[in-house]
Amino acid sequence: MHSPCPYGEYNSPLKTKRNTLNTRLIAARVLTRVLQDGQSLTAALDANLPAIELSKDKAFVQALCYGVCRHYYRLDFILNELLAKPIKDLEIKALAFVGLYQLSYMRVKPHAAVSETVLATRKKPWAKGLINALLRNYQRDQEGLEKKADAINWVAFSHPLWLVEKIEQDWPEQVQEILLENNQQPPMSLRVNLSRISTELYLQQLSEQAINASAVGYCPSAIILEKPVAVELLPGFIAGLVSVQDVAAQLAAGLLNVQPDQRVLDVCAAPGGKAAHILEYQPQLKELVAVDIDSIRLLRVEDTLQRLKLKATLIAGDAQSPMDWWDGQFFERILIDAPCSALGVIRRHPDIKLLRRADDIEALQALQQNILDAIWPLLAPGGLMVYATCSILKQENEQQIAAFLATHTDAREVAIEETAWGIKSGHGRQIITGTAAMDGFYYARLVKLA
Numbered sequence: 376m377h378s379p380c381p382y383g384e385y386n387s388p389l390k391t392k393r394n395t396l397n398t399r400l401i402a403a404r405v406l407t408r409v410l411q412d413g414q415s416l417t418a419a420l421d422a423n424l425p426a427i428e429l430s431k432d433k434a435f436v437q438a439l440c441y442g443v444c445r446h447y448y449r450l451d452f453i454l455n456e457l458l459a460k461p462i463k464d465l466e467i468k469a470l471a472f473v474g475l476y477q478l479s480y481m482r483v484k485p486h487a488a489v490s491e492t493v494l495a496t497r498k499k500p501w502a503k504g505l506i507n508a509l510l511r512n513y514q515r516d517q518e519g520l521e522k523k524a525d526a527i528n529w530v531a532f533s534h535p536l537w538l539v540e541k542i543e544q545d546w547p548e549q550v551q552e553i554l555l556e557n558n559q560q561p562p563m564s565l566r567v568n569l570s571r572i573s574t575e576l577y578l579q580q581l582s583e584q585a586i587n588a589s590a591v592g593y594c595p596s597a598i599i600l601e602k603p604v605a606v607e608l609l610p611g612f613i614a615g616l617v618s619v620q621d622v623a624a625q626l627a628a629g630l631l632n633v634q635p636d637q638r639v640l641d642v643c644a645a646p647g648g649k650a651a652h653i654l655e656y657q658p659q660l661k662e663l664v665a666v667d668i669d670s671i672r673l674l675r676v677e678d679t680l681q682r683l684k685l686k687a688t689l690i691a692g693d694a695q696s697p698m699d700w701w702d703g704q705f706f707e708r709i710l711i712d713a714p715c716s717a718l719g720v721i722r723r724h725p726d727i728k729l730l731r732r733a734d735d736i737e738a739l740q741a742l743q744q745n746i747l748d749a750i751w752p753l754l755a756p757g758g759l760m761v762y763a764t765c766s767i768l769k770q771e772n773e774q775q776i777a778a779f780l781a782t783h784t785d786a787r788e789v790a791i792e793e794t795a796w797g798i799k800s801g802h803g804r805q806i807i808t809g810t811a812a813m814d815g816f817y818y819a820r821l822v823k824l825a
């Protein structure tokens with residue numbers, strides 16, 4: 376649970392002069408947006424990274440922010456041990472996390488970590504002594520403090536207690552593996568546009584660029600890179616030969632098994648990864664209708680489709696009230712990639728551990744049920760619906776489908792048995808986070824009786 380940061384040695388190019396950019400301070404500001412305002416880490420980084428000139432500095436800020444979120448609960452325990460009373464100023468508290476994270480998890484030279492972090496207090500001189508003292512006290516008793524932290528299960532795994540209990544309740548045998556995986560950096564996976572190029576040929580193109588990667592047996596479009604690379608370095612990215620997408624997310628299109636001339640509905644479609652894949656999978660569709668409640672996120676679907684030279688009908692609408700946007704024509708295939716707790720993608724979004732609350736789950740479960748109930752009538756008799764979440768909680772997954780089947784006599788489950796991935800659950804199939812390098816995901820397949 377205590378892994379060194381792959382970011383490695385960072386010798387800050389930043390001068391220690393007054394008024395120079397301090398990457399630690401920027402990281403603390405980004406983290407304050409998450410801790411204080413409940414903003415997502417992605418949104419907070421998007422708002423702050425563009426002002427940083429050097430890509431090396433951007434990467435350092437990103438490594439600090441992701442690292443602090445990933446190890447937040449363990450760092451918070453250690454910070455509390457070091458303090459006589461809590462730090463009220465959240466930006467300074469975030470800076471303390473940034474300092475501790477460097478000393479505990481990164482290969483930054485300790486003296487640079489301390490001095491640069493202390494320097495970041497320059498607009499709040501009262502905090503200089505505090506940050507200096509607590510980082511030096513940590514250095515003096517690092518082993519003892521870490522031992523104390525690691526004696527408490529949820530602190531050692533750096534998850535909130537309620538979440539550990541929830542995961543343990545559903546997955547008692549896998550809980551430790553899941554918690555460990557949640558703290559790993561996920562691999563970068565690609566989806567090859569099979570309507571344009573084969574996986575073998577694309578792997579060859581990667582190899583010519585000295586990018587090591589491998590194919591995935593049970594998912595024809597998927598490639599996993601040995602190390603992440605900037606998308607601009609991927610051959611044919613701009614031209615639409617390839618997209619970045621986790622392997623688990625690439626299983627949706629195959630499960631839908633879309634045929635030529637079908638009308639397909641993708642509700643909850645933004646940012647459009649699965650919509651694009653469906654169109655690549657079956658270029659002869661009659662129409663793909665992609666709906667999302669968030670019109671800003673829908674713009675990202677538009678961008679993705681444009682890059683891939685694909686076409687869909689985009690609708691900003693609420694999946695709970697299709698009568699506001701549906702044209703009355705049935706769909707032969709429907710994908711519901713439901714809004715969920717996203718507990719299967721914590722390794723990609725470690726801020727979920729900080730932002731998600733225990734009582735969110737019931738609200739999400741109710742929303743998913745409303746969407747399932749509202750969208751089912753749009754499916755043609757004999758048509759197929761795939762329900763998906765990036766959650767590992769049974770409440771959002773197999774229990775949701777069990778309740779749906781109990782109340783819809785015209786629905787039958789089509790068991791997902793033709794495959795080598797995931798665990799067969801009461802209903803549907805569950806991928807546990809990290810298995811075969813995939814995100815945690817759930818799929819169920821339902822047919823409407825003719």
Ligand SMILES: C[S@@+](CC[C@H](N)C(=O)[O-])C[C@H]1O[C@@H](n2cnc3c(N)ncnc32)[C@H](O)[C@@H]1O
Nearest residue numbers: 643644645646647648649668669693694712714
């Ligand atoms: C898991 S994401 C979908 C990811 C997408 N299918 C993809 O592959 O890129 C869930 C989406 O559901 C949308 N959403 C949430 N509530 C909704 C609602 N009531 N109606 C329609 N979309 C909703 C969110 O805006 C979000 O974009």
